Amino acid sequence: MTNAKILVVDDEKPLARLICKSLSMKGCAADMAHTGADALALLENQNYHLVILDFKMPGMDGLETLKAIREKYPDTRVIFTTAFGDDDLAIRSLELGADDFIHKPCDLKNLHFRIQKTLKFRSLEAEVETLRTQVHDPRAPFIAGSPEMLEVIQRIEQVAAAAAPVLICGETGTGKELVANAIHNSENNPRRGRPFISVNSAAISENLLESELFGHARGAFTGAVSEKHGLFEVADGGTLFLDEISSAPLSLQSKLLRVLDAGEFMRVGESRVRKVDVRILAATNRNLLEEVKNSRFRADLYHRLNVLQIELPPLRLRGADVLLLTDYFVDHFNKSTGRSVKLGRQARSALAAYPWPGNVRELKHCIESLVLLNRGGRIDLHDLPERVAGAAAAALNASFTDLKNRTIEKFERNYFVSLLNNASGNVSQAARIADMNRAYLIKKLKEYDIDPSEFKR
Incomplete structure (x- = not known):
């Protein structure tokens, strides 16, 4: 009132x-x-x-x-x-x-x-x-204006209508679970309105993960005093999001493959085969092909999960999205705390210059801390964490040529990632789209350590 x-x-x-x-x-x-x-x-x-x-x-x-x-x-x-x-x-x-x-x-x-x-x-x-x-508009959860993120939003709508698994790739903090939610809640998704269950494979111990996903029979192990429904059963008819799928132990991966292929599983300590109809969305911050090469991830499960792929760009490659997100978080935390903190020009420039290795999650937590701890009603350069202010100082001390080269490198890397994504990792097709010599494109990809195989679908 x-x-x-x-x-x-x-x-x-x-x-x-x-x-x-x-x-x-x-x-x-x-x-x-x-x-x-x-x-x-x-x-x-x-x-x-x-x-x-x-x-x-x-x-x-x-x-x-x-x-x-x-x-x-x-x-x-x-x-x-x-x-x-x-x-x-x-x-x-x-x-x-x-x-x-x-x-x-x-x-x-x-x-x-x-x-x-x-x-x-x-x-x-x-x-x-x-x-x-937000349920009806796939763009609503995303604060974005960059071409890279607008492409992700478009891709969400494309994959939402399918029944096939989706592999969501991206660094920690880029918003993979947000993408999974958007896919499930899309108007194009026939499973919208049905259960959406999320489980972080890395957050559950290896001994308990199988029971968590598939359930267990009474007496299956010490402490199993009653039967338990697994998350696959809970999500029946809907969507199960497996975050950090690369952390799933090899012993569990074969059982995940069986569910993906046949919709069948058995509870721990039970011989009865059960059927479920669940769409799988999986996410990883690791290079799963490298995990396969190092025998830490099954190749057949990788290919089964990678029918459809969404690659989330890191925040450092999203250009002006940093400031869009900054303004959004300042406004959000002002409203939630009853404050009216403003962002100074120098602080704003410093936030835009910082590469944000922790991506959107790091930016969100940084802004939350700045708003909560602010006493003067304005966030200035000296209020910023040393790592952020230091990045701004380094940028200001750089020469024109250095700054120009950084900008070009950022553009080229961003461009080649989007190009390979559009060409599904096909280098020849990517070269034709870009009207570029194939050998030169391969040279640039090596220069930026971009692996075309990561974009194959």
């Missing part, structure tokens, strides 16, 4: 003043109007969260005013006041769109409670609408 802007509309001026004074004491900004026409004039020039509207007024009565408010300002909440016992009028006000009603003479404590309840409900409505938008 605090900070709400409320309009009190009542021709009884002493009562209107009393209500406004009580609202001001609660931290609200309250204005008065004594006719329906005056109320509509104020609404035209100012945004009010809520209107307390009386019925009996000269000129337009309360119901006429209510109709006009609903037509012109549908997001403004309205509490209607009526004479005690006039239930028919109260019901009529609800039919015309009032959010609540209260009989006069009204108890201020009761009025404050109804205002708080109405505003809270409006806040929940807005939150639900935001979540509904």
Whole structure:
């Protein structure tokens, strides 16, 4: 209720003043109007969260005013006041769109409670609408404007409609689980609305991971005092997201392959074969081909998972997205903590210059700390962590040629990654798309240590 802007509309001026004074004491900004026409004039020039509207007024009565408010300002909440016992009028006000009603003479404590309840409900409505938008809009969870991320968003919509597994690759902190959620919640996904279960393979001990995924029978091992449904059963009909799939032990990988191929598994300590219909999304921050070469990951499972692939670019290759994300996180943590911290120009430049090895997660935690610990209302260069401020100082001390070369290197690496992604790792096709000599392209790929095989699908 605090900070709400409320309009009190009542021709009884002493009562209107009393209500406004009580609202001001609660931290609200309250204005008065004594006719329906005056109320509509104020609404035209100012945004009010809520209107307390009386019925009996000269000129337009309360119901006429209510109709006009609903037509012109549908997001403004309205509490209607009526004479005690006039239930028919109260019901009529609800039919015309009032959010609540209260009989006069009204108890201020009761009025404050109804205002708080109405505003809270409006806040929940807005939150639900935001979540509904995010469910239907694949771009909603992503703060991005770079071509690389817009390509990822487009790819999400493409793979969402398929039933095949998706392998999501990217460094730690790039948002792989966010991508998995977006795939599941896409309108193109026929499994949307069904279970989405996420499990981090690296966070569960090797001994327990099989039981966690496939369940176990009673008495299967010490401590198994009852049977347990595994996450594959819980996700039946929906999606199972296996994060850090490269951490899965080899003994478990063959069982994962069986589920992927036949939709079959057995609980630990049980011989009964069970069937599930689950779409698998998997993520890794490692090079799985290297893991295969080093016999740490099964080649057949890799190829089965890698039917569709999404490669997430690191934040250092996303250009202006760093500042888009910075502004978003500053605003987010300001709202969640009730602060109004601003970002200084030099601090902004330093944040843009830092390479963010921990990617979006590191940036988010850095901004959260800066907002929470700030005491002056402004984040300046000296407030930044030493690693971030140091990167900015190094950039400022670099020569024009050094900075130009860094910019070119960043562009070229970014370009070649996108090029190979579009060509599914086919170097000849990539060279044709880029109108570039194949031998020169191979030379540049070696220069940037880019392996075309990582992009094969």
